[in-house]
Amino acid sequence: MNEKQQTIKASVSVSGVGLHTGVAVNMTFVPAPANHGYKFQRVDLPGQPTVTADVDNVVDLSRGTTIEENGARVHTVEHTLAALVGLQLDNVLIQLDGPEPPIMDGSSIKFVEALESVGFVEQNAYRDYFEIPEYVHYKNEEKDIEIAALPLPDYRLTVMVDYNSSVINSQHAFLNDIAQFSTQIASCRTFVFLHELEMLFKQNLIKGGDLANAIVIADREVGEGELDHLADLLKKPKISIDKAKGILNNIELHYPNEMARHKLLDLIGDLALVGRPLKAQILAARPGHAANIAFAKKIKKLIKQKKGDVPSYNPSKPPIFDINQIAQLLPHGYPFRMIDKIIALDENSVVGIKNVTINEEFFVGHFDGNPVMPGVLQLEAMAQTGGILVLSSVPDPENYWPYLIGIENCRFRKNVFPGDTVIFKCVFISPMKRGIVKMTGRGYVNDQLVCEADMIASLVRKK
Template sequence: MHTKQHTIKSPITISGTGLHTGVKVNLTFRPDDIDSGIRFKRIDLPDQPIIEADADLVTDISRGTTLSKGEAKVSTVEHVLAALVGLQIDNVMIELDAAETPIMDGSSILFIEALEEVGLQEQNALRNFFEVPEGIFYYDDAKNVEMAALPVDDYRVTVMIDYNSKVLGSQHASLNNITDFKRDIASSRTFCFLHELQYLYNNNLVRGGDLNNAIVVVDKLIEPKELDELAVLFNKPKIEVKEEGILNNIDLRHKNEPARHKLLDVVGDLALVGRPIKAQILAARPGHSTNVEFAKKIKKVIKQTEKAAPKYNPLEAPVMDIEGISSMLMHRYPFQLVDKIIHQDHKTVIGIKNVTINENFFQGHFPNNPVMPGVLQIEAMAQTGGILVLSTVENPSNYWTYFLGIDNCKFRRMVKPGDTMVLKCELMAPIKRGIAKMIGTAYVGNHIVSEATLTARIVKKEEV
């Protein structure tokens, strides 16, 4: 999997027809900035409103996934989203001049081919993976759906479907590596049963449907007269039914194409979590409604995880050891207060401070009741944040870091000898003119011991 964020090198437009509206639509993928995510823009509407690819913005899942924000909406987004996930594209603006994405051939492959035509552009920021910490489970007894996300250092998906149909039978499909998405999953087309098709058409839907962009499963006896009516409906001279029960003798691209398409839908709908996922996804009999509910549940777990203390495994190799820290920060004993860095990306850094009875400040700070001074906890946070800020410049040893402000500072628990402080600093906004504003939090175990909003500036030594 890509470790850095990606966008595309240049815009690319793809045109087609909306599956349900039958309206002609032009869709343009445009490069976007770091951390922008996947967004849709309705350029046909006043003020060109933007709708984020977010599970909380889903307003309809009846025959596809629809996002809405205010009066603006965009429908049938799952195939486009699946293509972006399959190519590991993080940041892109998708412009549309209608309310529905084009159905194309009913799969994701034409979107992938268009995106590959312009190529991907690596961006100078790490991807913000959500690594599932423990099993996340979702059940819908009414729909007989079960879904799970299990911990694994990768993104894998397995789907099982069973429609109690002699034509389809029970099928399953698996994606063991996201790099195999194009080859194994992307070309799998959407499908429906004939009785569903007739219902949808009678309810003014699938106006853009065609026998070239969907697999229609015939699960009942059909009279010649009904075939003639379908031929008129689809503007075809003749419609036939294969022995296998596929309308108009369409050849399947894969023996288990319906199961593969359901997997494609799961990948697309789970993009609405808003972050790339590391997990083993298992789904039994999923649909758009349950996919979206599962995405919302994962989002809730992400929010809970972000509030929790960062996980620290002392056996794992650090991102930066004490030698690396000393080469970047000018602090030395007794004021070097960070022992190692265990995580760092473009906006977050996590450091470790092991507190021992041998700290020099315990000689005078309550020697009979040793407690780490609160101001030194803040200093340890600031030094951790300094690593993040100095990482944005060349030759960081040529710079000094200075405090400009400390706000909203709170001390919640005492820090004593034997404690291991986990120090997390997160940028509140991009660094400008060498000035950084960060939220700093110090943990011992699962408890917050201190927190503050820190403002600092880096200055070249020659300017001091």
């Protein structure tokens, strides 16, 4: 699995009709900055509102996953999101001029092919994996659905489906390497049972449904009169059933277990709404969108309980900037070299590391017998971290000095002691104007907030 975040090298578009809305739509994948995540944008609506791909934004689960935010709704997002997760893309803006991504052939393969055609670019930030720390379980007794997640330093999924059908026996599908999504899972199409079609039409769904974008399984005997009626519904001159295979118009399956593989595809897409790439073993028996989303909400709740917004730090990973590179950007001398590493940096945020040791000169007198890092020096370290962010906003940082010109809302929450590692995160909260920018900063030790402040910085060109 990738360590660094990725986006696409260039925009790319696909066109078609939405499965449930039947509306013709153009969908464009657009490169996005690090830590942007997945966002849909309804460019056909006033103000072109965006909808974040987040489980908290799910508003409907009628035969697909629908999300809504800022007064904009996007239907059936799971196949699109599955393609992004399967290709290990982290930051993409998905622009739509209609309410629903095109269904294409009922799978994710057309999205995968479009994205692969423009290529990917590695970004200057690490992927923020959530590693499942403990057994997580969801069960729906009534529908006999179970989904579980187990700790694993990888992302693997196994799905079982069983419809008590004479046409489809119990099927299993698995994906042990997410890099194989495009070859093993992406082409597997959505499916529906014949007895469900009439009901779906009556519910005003599958307006864009067609035998070219879904597998229809005939799970009972059908007379000529009903076949003619189905042909009218699906706007086909004639429909036939291969009784041996039990599939309308004798459509060839890509895999004998294509239905189970498609359910795995749906599960990947729905779990993308957790908002972070996962490391876990996922086991699912008879999953569906409602169960997937209920399970995703359990994981999202666990994320909030475990960490919140604390940046992750793996000391074994190479930094974005080491101490020598930091010294070139911020030429502070002893004893004011306060930052040891920069581990994440994008257009709007930066994460820096300060390793606090007893050899720091200020511990000599602060306090004797009770060494505590002075709050003003915590603030200085946070300001230097923010200084890297400010300098990164110009193409020639070597020609500028970053100055701290204002501090607001400063608080020191906990003491910092020798042996602590402080993780500082600074984020722009206003755009730069005339060389002046405002940012918020926070410092953490062992996932606990130790200091915070809003800072105003000024970039001044060197003479």
